[in-house]
Amino acid sequence: MSQERVVLITGAARRVGAGLVRYLHARGWRVVIHYRSNAAAATALATELNAARDGSALPVQLDLLDVARLPELVAAALTAFGRLDAVVNNASAFYPTPVGGFTETAWDELVGSNLKAPLFLAQAAAPALAQTGGCIVSIADIHADRPHPGLMLYTVAKAGLVAMTRGLARELAPKVRVNAVAPGANLWPDGGEVFDAAERERILGTIPLGRTGTPDDLAQAIAFLLDAPYLTGVVLPVDGGRSVVL
Numbered sequence: 375m376s377q378e379r380v381v382l383i384t385g386a387a388r389r390v391g392a393g394l395v396r397y398l399h400a401r402g403w404r405v406v407i408h409y410r411s412n413a414a415a416a417t418a419l420a421t422e423l424n425a426a427r428d429g430s431a432l433p434v435q436l437d438l439l440d441v442a443r444l445p446e447l448v449a450a451a452l453t454a455f456g457r458l459d460a461v462v463n464n465a466s467a468f469y470p471t472p473v474g475g476f477t478e479t480a481w482d483e484l485v486g487s488n489l490k491a492p493l494f495l496a497q498a499a500a501p502a503l504a505q506t507g508g509c510i511v512s513i514a515d516i517h518a519d520r521p522h523p524g525l526m527l528y529t530v531a532k533a534g535l536v537a538m539t540r541g542l543a544r545e546l547a548p549k550v551r552v553n554a555v556a557p558g559a560n561l562w563p564d565g566g567e568v569f570d571a572a573e574r575e576r577i578l579g580t581i582p583l584g585r586t587g588t589p590d591d592l593a594q595a596i597a598f599l600l601d602a603p604y605l606t607g608v609v610l611p612v613d614g615g616r617s618v619v620l
């Protein structure tokens with residue numbers, strides 16, 4: 375079995391997930407690049423990384439709402455690479471759901487991608503992770519316990535993801551560690567619907583370190599958790615100090 379570690383990153387074709395793929399790949403990890411709809415971006419990223427190091431990147435398509443198929447992601451990693459050392463739950467649906475207007479479809483998408491899929495994926499991946507002494511890192515949000523107006527279902531889902539992190543840290547110990555990072559403002563969502571220009575300015579003014587985070591800021595924190603043998607059940611804010619003042 376190759377000694378190069380293998381990480382499965384969900385929703386990794388672009389934005390934060392793609393940044394994390396590049397960061398870990400540059401540090402010797404082999405990567406399973408999960409995506410749902412961005413096939414072109416995921417394939418291009420894998421091609422680029424395989425050109426740099428042959429056989430080091432695998433794109434895999436799946437809608438995470440299809441929970442029964444989540445074990446296929448684990449199987450893909452094991453078939454291609456023979457081992458699985460880490461899962462990073464990055465994929466996320468994100469849009470406003472003001473109270474009075476939300477639907478069961480929105481619940482299914484937001485809770486399905488941000489909570490249900492990570493939990494069932496953890497269950498599917500646990501045996502393979504136990505074999506390598508591996509770990510899970512989920513990307514939560516500082517708003518999981520400091521709700522942002524208008525984001526009810528996303529908030530509920532991320533709060534569940536934090537609870538999952540702590541619960542699984544107990545359940546899967548001592549063989550598998552389970553941690554999370556909680557970003558503040560990192561890459562703004564595509565389009566200006568959720569945070570318009572004025573809201574972005576206001577948020578910027580509440581960040582002690584005076585800037586939004588970058589994918590590399592998050593990747594650095596995640597890489598630390600991947601290699602921290604005595605940390606489990608931790609939710610690490612990566613927010614430029616914003617949670618201190620919220």
Ligand SMILES: NC(=O)c1ccc[n+]([C@@H]2O[C@H](COP(=O)([O-])OP(=O)(O)OC[C@H]3O[C@@H](n4cnc5c(N)ncnc54)[C@H](OP(=O)(O)O)[C@@H]3O)[C@@H](O)[C@H]2O)c1
Pocket residue numbers: 384385386387388389390391409410411412413436437438439463464465466467468487513514515516557558559560561562563
């Ligand atoms: N950006 C920020 O400032 C910020 C702040 C706080 C927390 N976070 C968290 O950090 C993580 C990354 O943020 P981001 O802004 O880069 O995320 P994003 O671009 O909004 O979403 C990442 C990916 O999630 C995938 N996805 C959504 N629903 C899915 C489903 N049902 N099945 C499979 N894949 C699905 C999409 O894949 P496809 O494109 O392939 O469809 C998408 O590209 C997320 O967990 C987010 O909640 C981000």
